[in-house]
Amino acid sequence: MTVTHPAATSQPVADDGLPEGLADGLAAASLVLARRLHAGGTLWCASPSWPHHAQHVAVEFVHPVIVGKPALPAVALPTHELTANARANVRPGDVLVVIGAADDPVVRDLVRRAPAWDLVTLWVGAGTPPAAGAADHVLWLPEDEMAAHDGRFILLYHLLWELAHVCLEHGGVLEPEPECDGPVCITCSDEGRLVEVVRSSGSTARVRSGDGLEDVDLSLVGPAGPYDLLVVHAGMAITRLGAP
Template sequence: MTATLETGPIGARLAADLATAALGLARRFAAGATLWVISPEWAPHAHHVAVEFVHPVIVGKRALPAVALTDADPVARARLAVRPGDVVLAVAAAADPRVRDVMRRAPAWGAGTIWIGFGDRPAPGSADHVLWLADPDEMTPATGRFVLLYHLLWELTHVCFEHPALLAPEPDCADDVCITCSDEGRLGEVVEPESEPFGGALVRTATGEERVDVTVVGPVGSGDLILVHAGAALTRLEAQP
């Protein structure tokens, strides 16, 4: 294996990222997840990834639920399709505004995220797992090296299935009240704005839909992203440029 990403097909950093992403994906699949794949600019990649996971090409490997979402509006389609515990995988450049929007909303839907791409990396925290080639060449998505990323993700996910002890979910807080979690702002996406004063807005979070007091942030519209704490919206996230 090469020492750096730039000098070989799979460098040390990318290898570690692949291993971590595969383990997280395997755990999600083991818990009943569906993988939703988007690639607004390169629909064949979305189909290819989905087929890799659905089709058990190697004898003895399980078929895993994966669907390519190739609608013109991936945000609207993913919003309808994704359920808590699922995973959204994007194949796109970091500058793709549609993918950036899906990635930032996914936590409110309760979904994990994986982003595969090339050139400039997305900003830190843009996805749970980033599998990236530094090559800025616009032809990179047409190369075997690029396709190799999701082939390896598929293979390593199945390697994790061969070791069932790895598939146990990470333990939740054991205490009745976790100081860290209880003080945490959760991402929410507004489903229905407030229809009457102090009636609260209907908001979707990773744990489901709930009514949230939006007095602090003022009027909200459907699709707005807010941070929720103790039943109230603390702040509104600005739309991305």
Template sequence: MTSTAIDRGLDTELAADLAGAAFTLAKRFAAGATMWSIAPSWEPHAQHIAVEFVHPVIMGKRALPAVALTGPELVDLVRVSVRPGDIVVAVSGADDAQVRSVMRRSPAWGATTIWIGSGERPDAGMADHVLWLDDPDPRVPATGGFVLFYHLLWELTHVCFEHSGLLTTPQCTEDVCVTCSDEGRLGEVVTASADGTAVVRTARGLEDVVTTLVEPVGAGELVVVHAGTAISRVEGDK
């Protein structure tokens, strides 16, 4: 019988990661989010996650909007599906090119990300929440570890719903709020023009952005936007 890290129980750090991810899910769902799940190499995991959240197994628990995205062009599927405030949950290894691309672009789409996997960890900051089994055994995805992760996520999310006062986001009431001031935001170029401007998708929606500092730019490239100007490119996985 295969023994994996999950068989030895959840350590304190992993338990805290699960609790933090569930709290984020509860806040996003309370605000009207849809969850989109992907698992390029293990599509049944994506489908299982969606079923877990949309079809409650305990009477009285609310159904939550969740959809599994499958197919060969996952980056494009997520791009056209996700809305600002939504959630993307991925199940894959850290080297999966499609998932890496989705994770890099999700801040520009306004999506919160959760990455479930095993083996070598993804780079720090690649996802908002990383739920990981530090076990190099390639058979781990076929064991119950990942299933336990999203079962616990579902249960803990509903625990958070029982404390609705924690799920509201404070609103700025001052004339000037540092938190709400313009900052460097990730954007994905939608279309570029010859006049030094481009339509860029950010978490705020589509914006007309000056691109003279980073030209030339093309559709799909990532840039940092500040005060209506693309101030730098973001290099990395396509």
């Protein structure tokens, strides 16, 4: 089959292939997913509107249709108290795939909190896309909600599974990228890390971050309660995230 690269045209390739950029997006997301699974992470799957899609992703990974492929840890999160279930179960280094519309309030809240839990986020959907940067990997179809029902969402997560397994067979690419190679680095300089409040007392809060639990100073942001999201710099909460 001759494959025309979608970059050759400015029009989305909607009729016969993936829209521009989506194949690259799936490849990048699959590599990150494979790296985290290789390192012992779990794939958490959430879809408040279409719970069967979350379950379908999970069963692909846990019980592969192709004999000989390794079973991998993937779990569909229950839709009841979804965020609380995620908060209780996820571990640093896990991956979260959400399937839902850009305006789904539960999905928005979940992907917003995910960095505080050290999750990489993949967001699958169709129609109007979420804001840039809403998730680490936004895998989006331009069409309407019909894509959720007619097999196109299923295609996207089938591809995610297939590509992740290819990555897992290429051991050389599975080690994580070096995070920092110089004296000045945004990642390591403690600049603007997202944390979630566990509890607070006076001007101090015990918070959850990608590194575990830590105490932060609330002097600049005022009182904070459980599950509030704060941005922390050098042990000091410098701003509070509003509602999504």
